[in-house]
Amino acid sequence: MTLRPDLSIIAATVQPRTRVLDIGCGDGALMAALRDRHGCDARGLELDARDVAAAMGRGLSVVQGDADIDLADYPDNSFDYAILSQTLQTTRRPDWVLDQLLRIGRRAFVSFPNFAHWRVRASLLFGGRMPVTRLLPVEWYATPNIHHVTVDDFRAFLKTRGIVVEGCWFLSGDQRTGSAMANLFAEHAVFLLRRAE
């Protein structure tokens, strides 16, 4: 089973036999990998009923729910990791969701498409139209991505909140790309975060 590149990075970084909450877990591909390869106790939260049913069919513990609402019900520090992959930009209150992630999990993985990637910039600059790219494949009126964010926006946000970055990975296509020019060349970013002590 091949994982999406950002999920591969997360799967390779999560410590074995930890407790993991995957928010926006889809059909449970990452959870299944964490359970089967690393012996993790993985739980999931997913909005789409078909995905939830598929994940439950894999024997995973997944709750159908909305990250914008239902994260409030999870106790503090109840997981070693809270994972939010490709979901931050779809939430109504990304700042609140990030607070919840770092309340529920001792650490949090957050991955998102970078809206400042050069192809997005070019599309807007030269085409004058909202970008429709590989990672942002949907027209403006139908996209679930309601809070577009760039790598630099995210870094600035972490700084104002005093959130510690334990690791970051940047992807262009399936390839890793450097951190220095990530805001221009990364299509996709993965951050490993924890609260400042």
Place this chain on the structure above:
Amino acid sequence: MSEDARFGLSRTVTLPGPLRLDGGVLLSPVDIAYETYGTLAPDGGNAILVCHALTGDHHLASNHPRTGKPGWWTRMVGPSKPIDTDKYLVICANVLGSCLGSSGPATINPATGKPWAMAFPVITIRDMVRAQAMLLDHLGIARLFAVVGGSMGGMQALSWAATFPERVAAAVVIASAARHSAQNIAFHEVGRQAIMADHRWRGGDYYHDSDPPASGLAVARMAAHITYLSEAGLTAKFGRRLQARDAKTFGFDADFQVESYLRHQGLSFVDRFDANSYLYITRALDYFDLAEEHGGTLANAFRGDTRFCLVSFDTDWLYPTSESRTIVHALNAAGAPASFVELSSPFGHDAFLLESPELDRVIGGFLQNGTPR
């Protein structure tokens, strides 16, 4: 195991008890009618208890011995079905208070030699569960691989996990709730009042002649049956269509198909169900409030290591999705392993008994995950 008379179809056992009921009464003896399917594993670890709904019985996956009708959940339980009787020993017991084989108001009170009628003690969902636990003791089953139920069966599954957490590895709760709402109680009270208003009810003392309060019970069933369906389902099935006539009669016959259907539901129900049992079991449902039993906090009901699977249906307004979500929130707060999904169906509360490949997949997958690997 096939030689063991405790296992098989149409079993009845009289357990000496006594069973201490929530109402404070000691019930003794306790009759339990039940069926088992499949074979108990040598380590006893493959037993699944299926709990039935309000008017259900223990003929879960076999033909009913009298009517010849197939069991009520044959599409879920059987060889190679999601609850696979080739893998699991599946048990289904008629609930306490029912009239279909287990102790209830229609059975004989040993103190008087006559039917209990309204002298039967008021029972609760937890009392039903305690009686089932006595049955498992009798069968030599210490711990259930899973307890599964829809509607009132789901309440029993919740009560099992709360009352005997060490005896339940997993609980499947379908189209159910952790308490009866005011609206739930209100509909049941309509049914009970319909029975009691029937002059043939006679304070419940009607067993000596063959003239039970059938009209009252039929009305109770008609009112309840509406709550099992959805408006969209009723509209699709009947709309405003007339029953075998071209025009309204300007009278009070069953002009509309939906009227005719409900009358049929009511009439066919009284052939198989006892009015007093209906009073007792609806009371048990109305008294159900799992949080109240645990100091007012539902999360406190879930202190074991039971895994949970909850399913609701989007058109179920009897036990709507919000009730399942309340349970999920409590399970999350308790840190219990829990899955929950709302499935889509046009059929309202009844959806849990109907064909649903997604429900099959969810339950099959959930149970499979608990199989020792």
